[in-house]
Amino acid sequence: MVEAGDCAVCHTKPGGKYLAGGLPLVTPFGTLYTTNITPDIGTGIGNWSYPAFRRAMREGIARDGHYLYPAFPYVHYRRMTDGDISDAYAYLMSGPPVHSPSKQNQMSFPMNIRPLVFFWNLLFLHGNPIAANPDHSQAWNRGRYLVEGAGHCAACHSPLNLLGAEKSGERMAGGVVDGWHAPTLLGMAEGENPWTKDQLVSYLRAEVVVGHGTPAGPMRPVSLGLAKMEVSEVDSIAEYLLSLQGAPSAPSPEKGEPISAAYQKMGADLFQGSCAGCHGDAAPMRQIDGRPALAQTSALTANTSRNFIKTVLEGVPPAPGAPGPTMPAFANSLNNQQLTVLANYLRDQYKPGHAWTDLKTTLQELRPEAK
Amino acid sequence: MTSTTLNVNGSLHELELDPDMPLLYALRNHLNLNGAKYGCGLGQCGACTVLIDNKPVFSCLTPCSGLESKTIRTVESLGTADRPGKLQQAFIDKQAAQCGYCIAGMLVRAQSLLERDPHPDETTIREYMATNLCRCGTHLRIIEAIKHVAGASHGQ
The missing domain is CATH 1.10.760.10 (Cytochrome c-like domain)
Known part of the structure; x- marks a missing residue:
């Protein structure tokens, strides 16, 4: 579950200890530093009870009651089942504690006032654990659960509105993260260079794929994490993603002059x-x-x-x-x-x-x- | 052919070069600076590493065009056989070379680290040197040599 949720992608800094945080996340509202989620008592989540952890995953509220910034994708994690959240908790608490104090965030006004996140949550925090859709296969449902819940694909692959929330009408239509363009996940089975399921499974598992590029940028650690999961899980993700219908494609840039x-x-x-x-x-x-x-x-x-x-x-x-x-x-x-x-x-x-x-x-x- | 002026190890050289020529060939074939080596030609091994404006680059992939206003330094700038530089002496003392093919690149890359951070810890050294490969497997001695210089300059 911790791999499916890409926890380490953000909560481990390059060269840092596993899950000990400290990675800077540059957002339009300032720079956040990810926190230590090892079971260290002083600097990690060592004294977090399971209910406190579950509340953070579902409501975005830390153990001491402060609001977490929505860069932590609790809008997605809240859709996970209790069983999976408690598995993630059990795994995180079983790891080695690392003493690593959090770095001070550098958020600009007014986003440095955490209680304002309350209003953000009123606007954007909804969605319940995902119920199975009987019209689709078991694999599709499993894929949807992983994509919409733990995997939080839409967090990067959607355009964000002025408040940094996913634009509801354009979910998965492509976004920008860390300077990289996260392409649309809609209509991947169509278009000029359509994906087959085999290609997509290989891509998601960080393999070299005939006919497409290889995961780069922030997708690289995500795919290396997916490669550690059962192939059947990645297969389900691909099945679900390829079922997403294409939005009307963005207009191509104007035709330029041919180069000399x-x-x-x-x-x-x-x-x-x-x-x-x-x-x-x-x-x-x-x-x-x-x-x-x-x-x-x-x-x-x-x-x-x-x-x-x-x-x-x-x-x-x-x-x-x-x-x-x-x-x-x-x-x-x-x-x-x-x-x-x-x-x-x-x-x-x-x-x-x-x-x-x-x-x-x-x-x-x-x-x-x-x- | 285009006329290109390169600033290498402190002196200017005016050369007639193919516009697609990577820097490594100009250094070796036109300037007889044979320290930097051709290893893979793909930027994957680091044997060709030189410094451009104090930053390490793979010279096998760096086009000569665009280097006119930059300062280029090669391993030859670090010392001579008679008077090896501090880092070179440490490589000799720690017997860091086996066949030696990668060593010029290793020295140049390590030099740029020590110029930026005179006292790096071992983790920093390992991460910084990760792009340079040694097929003989003397990495541990190379790291020892760099650590020696990083530690020896303490308190000076």
């Missing part, structure tokens, strides 16, 4: 020097290891250049102890001008006539974030 031959040459040169060793048609990773062509990655086909820029700047870091694709970070190797040429060149290769219009602003936004 000289520009194309500049892009091709950069690609040849920096990328082709892995991503060229003849690269061993493509020929021997079955890595998909860049044309099939959502980073290049999406309407926003966000994930392309993020991936090139920060790469796909290796996960210690887990096999899987990695990519070096290019933040120190490519300057903004080179990255712009490369982005325009590749976009023109794979989506001719659909130049990214957000390139300049997105690059300006994301460059300072790159480590």
Whole structure:
């Protein structure tokens, strides 16, 4: 359950102790630091009773009565069964306690006044434990339970309103998290590059998939967590996700001018020097290891250049102890001008006539974030 | 061919280079700086690591175009065989090299860590060095050598 709920994705900081918190979450309202959920008495949840834990999971209220910020996805966790919440509690309490005091949040006014979350909860906190829908298979129902409850997929994959709540009419229609674009989960079985169930199961388990990219950014730890669960659970998640019908797709960016031959040459040169060793048609990773062509990655086909820029700047870091694709970070190797040429060149290769219009602003936004 | 001026180890070099040429080739073939090695050509092993504006990069993936206003430093800037630098001496003392192919990259990367943080703890060293691989398996001695320099400079 703790893996299904992605607890460690936020409650463990890079290089930090498992579940001891301290990861900064940058929100439009300020920076939050995740808390220590190991059973340490002084700094963790060691003196939390089960009812206190359940209240936090369902109502977003901490043991001492203060309101938790909704970055903690209790709007989703409240939909879990009592049995699963108590299993998660039992597991968390059985782990090694780690002494790690919480860092002070840096929220801007008025969001630094926690009691205001009461009103947020009045507006947005609803939903009960999920009841089975007899019109669908057991696997579909299990998938829905995992996606809507513990998995809290919609928390990242939905646009947020001005108060940081999921927009009710656009659930799962895609959002932005940590600078990354979390694509829509609606209509995945349709569209230009539809997902099959096998592909989606493999993707969700952080494997290399023919025909699609690999999980990157915040989806990488999520998928590495899913890989530890029973395959049948991930299979259920895929079954449910693929049943979600597509919303009317967002309009494609305006057709831009085709890029000039000289520009194309500049892009091709950069690609040849920096990328082709892995991503060229003849690269061993493509020929021997079955890595998909860049044309099939959502980073290049999406309407926003966000994930392309993020991936090139920060790469796909290796996960210690887990096999899987990695990519070096290019933040120190490519300057903004080179990255712009490369982005325009590749976009023109794979989506001719659909130049990214957000390139300049997105690059300006994301460059300072790159480590 | 394009004329490109590179600032390497403190001196300027004007070179005629293919626009798609990664920095590693310019260093080795045009400037005879053979410290940085070609390992995988994919940015996965770290043998080609050099410093650009004090940050470690994989020179096998870094295009020469765009480096005109930057300062490039290679392992050759850290010392010579006769007068090895502090970090190089520690690598010798701890016998950190087996075949030696990865060592230039290891030294340069470790150097950038110590310039940023003169007294890193072992966890920091391990995380920072994780991108550089040694196929002989001398990582433990490499870490020992870096720790030696990190610890030895205490109180100075």
